[in-house]
Amino acid sequence: MSEGRGQWGSRLSFVLAAAGSAVGLGNLWKFPYITGMNGGGAFVLIYLVCILLIGLPIMIGEVLLGRMSQSSVVGTFSKLSGGKPTPWVGVGWLGVATGVVILSYYSVVAGWSLHYVWLALSGGLSLAQPEAFGELFNATYTDPGINLRYHTIFMGLTAMIVLGGIQGGVERAARVLMPVLLLMMAALLAYSTTLEGFGRAVDFVFGFHVESITGEAVLEALGHSFFTLSLGMGAMLTYGSYLSRKDDVIAVSLATTALDTLVALMACLVLFPITFSAGMEAANGPGLVFINMPLAFSGLPGGQLWSVAFFIPLFFAALSSGISLLEVAAAYFIDERGWSRRKAVLLTTSVIFALGVPSALSGSDNMVFGAGIHWIGERNWFDTFDYLASNWMLPLGGLGIAGFAAWRLGGKAREASFRAGSRLGSLPGVYLAWLQLLRYAVPLAIVIVMLHALGVL
Ligand code: PFF
Numbered sequence: 459m460s461e462g463r464g465q466w467g468s469r470l471s472f473v474l475a476a477a478g479s480a481v482g483l484g485n486l487w488k489f490p491y492i493t494g495m496n497g498g499g500a501f502v503l504i505y506l507v508c509i510l511l512i513g514l515p516i517m518i519g520e521v522l523l524g525r526m527s528q529s530s531v532v533g534t535f536s537k538l539s540g541g542k543p544t545p546w547v548g549v550g551w552l553g554v555a556t557g558v559v560i561l562s563y564y565s566v567v568a569g570w571s572l573h574y575v576w577l578a579l580s581g582g583l584s585l586a587q588p589e590a591f592g593e594l595f596n597a598t599y600t601d602p603g604i605n606l607r608y609h610t611i612f613m614g615l616t617a618m619i620v621l622g623g624i625q626g627g628v629e630r631a632a633r634v635l636m637p638v639l640l641l642m643m644a645a646l647l648a649y650s651t652t653l654e655g656f657g658r659a660v661d662f663v664f665g666f667h668v669e670s671i672t673g674e675a676v677l678e679a680l681g682h683s684f685f686t687l688s689l690g691m692g693a694m695l696t697y698g699s700y701l702s703r704k705d706d707v708i709a710v711s712l713a714t715t716a717l718d719t720l721v722a723l724m725a726c727l728v729l730f731p732i733t734f735s736a737g738m739e740a741a742n743g744p745g746l747v748f749i750n751m752p753l754a755f756s757g758l759p760g761g762q763l764w765s766v767a768f769f770i771p772l773f774f775a776a777l778s779s780g781i782s783l784l785e786v787a788a789a790y791f792i793d794e795r796g797w798s799r800r801k802a803v804l805l806t807t808s809v810i811f812a813l814g815v816p817s818a819l820s821g822s823d824n825m826v827f828g829a830g831i832h833w834i835g836e837r838n839w840f841d842t843f844d845y846l847a848s849n850w851m852l853p854l855g856g857l858g859i860a861g862f863a864a865w866r867l868g869g870k871a872r873e874a875s876f877r878a879g880s881r882l883g884s885l886p887g888v889y890l891a892w893l894q895l896l897r898y899a900v901p902l903a904i905v906i907v908m909l910h911a912l913g914v915l
Contacts (some may be wrong), residue, residue, distance in 0.1 A: 464624030465700050472705065473631045473713045474636045475778070476521075476688075476697050480718035481639065483567050484686040484781030485749050486772050489722045489728045497670025498662040502726070504676055508683035509719055515895040516689050516856050517711045518876075519863035521565050524698025525707060526867075526875050530789035531692025534699070538867060546866060549858030553692035554787050556851040558806070560691070561783040562814035563843045565616070568776035569608025569818075570598055570724045570748060571769050578765035583752045588736070591753040595745040600829070605818035610811070616780040617807040620788055623799060624700050632882035633783065635774040642771040644722060655734030656727075662740060663726045677911040681849035681902070687718055690852035690859065693782045704882040705712070708888070765823055784810070817843060832856055847913070857904045864896040 466472045493501055527534035532550030539546060577583050577594075585591060598604055603725050650656060684690040694714075698707070729747065733740055733756035742749060755764035786804060791802035816827035822841035823829065833842035863872070876892070877884045909915040 461692060466658055467629060468702075469705055469710060472697065472701055473710050473717075474633055475629055475782075476694060476710065476714040477717040478631070478636050478775075479688045479693050479697065479782030480634070480686060480714055481721045482686075482775045482781075483564060483772070484682065484779070485570075485718065485722040487567060487571075487726045487744070489682065489686060490726050491742070491744055491746040492682060493663065493726055494730075494733075494742060494746060496675045496678065497667050498740065499665040499667045500671045501505045501675055501679055502663055502723075503666060504671070504679040505683055506719070506901075508680050509687070509715065511895060512680065512856070512900050513683045513687045513717050514711065515861055515892055515900055516684075517687055517694055517715055518708060519896055520689060520692065520859055521692040521701070521707045521711050521868075522691075522700035522865055522872070522875055523859065524695040525701045525703065525705065526871070528699050530699065530793040531695050531786055532790050533793050534692075534695060535862060538862075542750045546858070546862050549855060549862060550692065550790075552851065552855050552858065553690075553695075554790050556691035556847055556855055557693065557783045557786040558810050558813070559843055559847045559851065560685075560811065561616075561810045563817035563840050564776065564780060564783065565609050565612045565810070565814050566605055566817045566820075566840065567744075567782060568612045568773060569605060571773040571776060572608050574748060574752070574769040575773060576765060578752070578762045578769060581762065583762055583765050585752075585756065588753055591756075592745065594752075595748045598748070599745070599758060599821035600823070602819050602822040602824065603840065604813065605821070609814050609818045612780065613807055613811045613814070615777060616784050617803050619777070619781050620784045623801060623805050631778060634780045639771040639775050640721070643724045643728065646768065647724050650728045650731040652729040653735040655736075656731040658734045659727060659730035659873060662730055662734075663723070673714055673907075673910045677849055677907050680907045681853055682850035683881070684856055685848040685864070686722060687715060688779065688782060690854070690856035692786050692855070692859075696786050696801055697782065699789075704879045707876070708880045708883040712882075778902060806913060807824060808856075818838075818905075828844065831844030850908075853904050853908065857901055860896045860904075863894060864900075875903065 480544040523534050523538065529537050531553040535546040535550045536544060568701045585594065585766070608614050621700070622630070638794055688694055729750060730740060733742070736750065736754055738750055751768050752765050755761040755768070756765055779790040784803070788799065788802040790804065792799055817840040819827040820838040821829055827839045829838055831838060833839055834845060837845055873889055875891050882888060906915060
């Protein structure tokens with residue numbers, strides 16, 4: 459029964475764990491770099507609209523479904539369909555597959571952050587020439603040995619925590635990792651405001667530069683709003699399944715969404731002032747945090763310590779997200795197949811590790827998976843996985859989750875569950891507004907953006 463599956467110790471634990479899942483490389487590595495590549499302000503605005511009108515309603519839907527079913531993402535769809543065979547289960551399958559795909563390359567980027575912690579501690583970041591930071595990142599990215607080693611370490615650590623179970627592993631880790639991260643980011647932000655590039659950075663992030671809006675940019679903003687909030691694959695649903703029926707779904711969803719958005723904007727306001735003050739480009743691509751941050755720190759007294767202070771939280775943020783990615787797949791085998799947590803974690807970790815090897819080799823000169831080999835468009839394996847997972851699989855999963863919660867779920871049970879334990883959810887109009895968004899606005903927006911990206915619209 460539900461008690462045997464594990465439960466959060468308190469509501470705060472859920473928020474910390476859910477925020478731990480949401481806040482990750484997506485906020486600190488990916489969001490600043492895609493904002494830079496997409497010209498800043500307009501992209502940020504589209505992203506914020508996606509978060510509010512699409513992300514938040516789906517977040518509430520996912521947590522709600524999880525709490526109602528007290529099951530993994532696959533079990534949820536069959537259980538809430540009255541236990542009968544239903545095609546909706548496919549949405550659950552897609553979720554498990556998406557988690558596996560994302561974690562396989564996520565682990566490689568997380569590995570870079572650990573490598574940079576090591577570099578900072580061992581003096582490897584005290585470089586004299588600014589160009590040397592770009593070269594160092596390039597050397598990291600292209601080195602198969604470094605990538606494979608850290609991919610192995612990250613997957614190992616993630617598996618160890620997930621093996622510890624809900625309260626013993628996931629929750630205990632999140633309680634430490636999230637507050638540390640927030641403190642570090644606040645300190646770095648305080649520093650960034652003193653830089654001369656701060657004003658220009660604010661204009662870059664919040665100024666509306668309409669010329670940079672393209673169909674691909676909108677697809678990317680939509681996809682990223684799913685990625686950053688851990689939506690569309692059942693991570694929030696799985697975490698929601700460890701909530702008790704008394705917990706306030708609306709409040710925890712709001713808190714998680716707000717925290718995630720806060721950290722993403724903070725990351726931009728830390729990174730771009732540094733970038734501009736150093737006379738560097740915003741559109742620096744995936745190397746942005748790994749090149750610009752240590753370069754900026756190198757000019758400060760105790761520069762290497764600043765790098766440690768940055769890359770450790772980055773790694774922690776990645777770890778608490780990696781945990782949730784693995785938990786989705788593991789929970790499926792535990793709940794649906796009756797496997798022990800140990801067997802489920804070991805099997806899923808092995809598969810994800812193997813699938814990540816090509817991503818770890820994507821920057822190298824490997825003949826099969828290396829930098830020169832293109833899979834979709836100009837993308838190497840790593841970029842192809844990221845593109846497929848964030849821009850297509852997550853929004854598609856989100857469409858399925860929204861569709862199920864809004865159209866398939868019994869209306870009475872849904873409404874009762876929405877209001878249960880929630881003062882906000884019981885305010886007049888709130889439930890209806892959420893339902894209408896989930897019924898019409900969310901599916902319509904996802905379908906339009908996808909058709910547009912496919913060139914059909
Ligand atoms: N939200 C995480 C991030 O922003 O880094 C990534 C992620 C975690 C995506 C869990 C999806 C997920 F289910």
